[in-house]
Amino acid sequence: MSKSNPNAPRRLALIASKGTLDWAYPPFILASAAGAMGWEVGVFFTFYGLTLLKTKLTAAVSPLGNPAMPMKMPFGPEGFQSINWHIPQMLMANVPGFNALATTLMKQTFESKGVATIEELRDMCVDLNVRLIGCQMTMDVFGFKKEDFIPQAEIGGAATFLEYAADADVQLFI
Amino acid sequence: MDVIKEDQILDCSGLLCPMPIVKTSKAMKELQTGQILKMIATDAGAPPDIEAWSRQTGNEVLLSTVEDGKFVFFLKKA
Numbered sequence: 001m002s003k004s005n006p007n008a009p010r011r012l013a014l015i016a017s018k019g020t021l022d023w024a025y026p027p028f029i030l031a032s033a034a035g036a037m038g039w040e041v042g043v044f045f046t047f048y049g050l051t052l053l054k055t056k057l058t059a060a061v062s063p064l065g066n067p068a069m070p071m072k073m074p075f076g077p078e079g080f081q082s083i084n085w086h087i088p089q090m091l092m093a094n095v096p097g098f099n100a101l102a103t104t105l106m107k108q109t110f111e112s113k114g115v116a117t118i119e120e121l122r123d124m125c126v127d128l129n130v131r132l133i134g135c136q137m138t139m140d141v142f143g144f145k146k147e148d149f150i151p152q153a154e155i156g157g158a159a160t161f162l163e164y165a166a167d168a169d170v171q172l173f174i
Numbered sequence: 175m176d177v178i179k180e181d182q183i184l185d186c187s188g189l190l191c192p193m194p195i196v197k198t199s200k201a202m203k204e205l206q207t208g209q210i211l212k213m214i215a216t217d218a219g220a221p222p223d224i225e226a227w228s229r230q231t232g233n234e235v236l237l238s239t240v241e242d243g244k245f246v247f248f249l250k251k252a
Contacts, residue, residue: 010230033192033223036199037230114188114217124196 010039013168015161019048021059021103021118022066026174027052028121034170035128042131042168044161045153049174050138053149057118060103064092074108126152133160178236178248180212181205187216187244194220195227198249202233205251210236213247220245 012034016027027043034041045053052059063069071085092098107117116124125132133156134149146155165171184201186194194215201211213224221238224247228235232252239246 029192032196036192036196037227038199039230114190114193116189116193121192127200128196 010034010037010170011164011168012039012041013161013165013171014041014043015173016043016045016049016052017047017174019051019059021061021106022069023049023174024052024057024059024118025115025121028118028125030172030174031130032121032124032128035125035130041125041128042133042161042164043125044133044135044156044164046135046138050135050142050144052118052122053132053134053153054144055148055150057122059118060099061106062099063087063102064089064099069102071102072105072109074105074112122150126150131164133164178210178212180248181209182211184211184213186220187214189215190217191219191223193217195223198224198227199231202231202249202251207251209251211247211249211251213249214241215245215247216243217245220247224249 012030014027014031016024018024027049031041031043061069063071067089071087072083073081073085075081111117132150132153134146134153136155136157139145139155146153182201182205184197186197189197194213194217198211198213201213205211224235224238227233228249234250234252236248236250237246
């Protein structure tokens with residue numbers, strides 16, 4: 001597992017293409033971990049992933065679109081918390097506010113387990129000088145303005161990311 | 175066994191990936207070369223992650239052990 005030359009500077013280039021709460025985690029976790037290891041990191045936020053650069057994060061999760069998601073309660077006795085609730089998809093689709101409820105429950109579960117919030121991880125990335133590149137094309141498509149994003153975000157296109165990724169040791173599409 | 179004397183203690187108990195690594199890296203930045211950070215964690219992923227972090231950053235793991243059910247690391251700043 002170890003690298004042959006640990007002193008070599010490393011670069012990580014990520015594409016964050018998804019904007020749900022569950023998919024917001026991988027890019028920010030990898031980016032902050034790489035930054036903590038002294039790597040140079042850049043993340044290109046495109047399509048739905050671009051919403052992760054908004055000043056106010058609204059990432060939610062949809063159990064309807066994720067049939068493998070364990071549905072567990074973050075409170076109550078241990079036996080109760082370990083129950084995996086099987087809720088029919090038809091029911092999830094028809095209950096108003098089900099996504100909001102599932103999002104709240106996931107956030108509570110993450111907090112009780114000691115997982116940082118997306119806001120905290122993003123702040124860490126900013127602290128670690130991770131390059132946060134917002135996709136100009138997506139901005140135009142969705143009608144976002146630069147002022148919608150955190151001030152550390154820079155704006156660029158495919159060529160901006162590819163030039164950065166060309167010299168990266170690790171490139172991942174998330 | 176010689177007792178290692180730490181210059182700083184960082185308790186990451188209860189925190190999951192990547193926070194122990196991120197906080198450790200932040201704490202190490204405050205130290206001088208040769209100084210030692212004692213880091214405590216409960217994340218089962220911490221031992222392999224600290225080893226990888228050490229290889230990547232050059233900071234040395236002097237001791238990786240378990241005390242009272244918690245993972246304890248003594249890390250020397252490169």
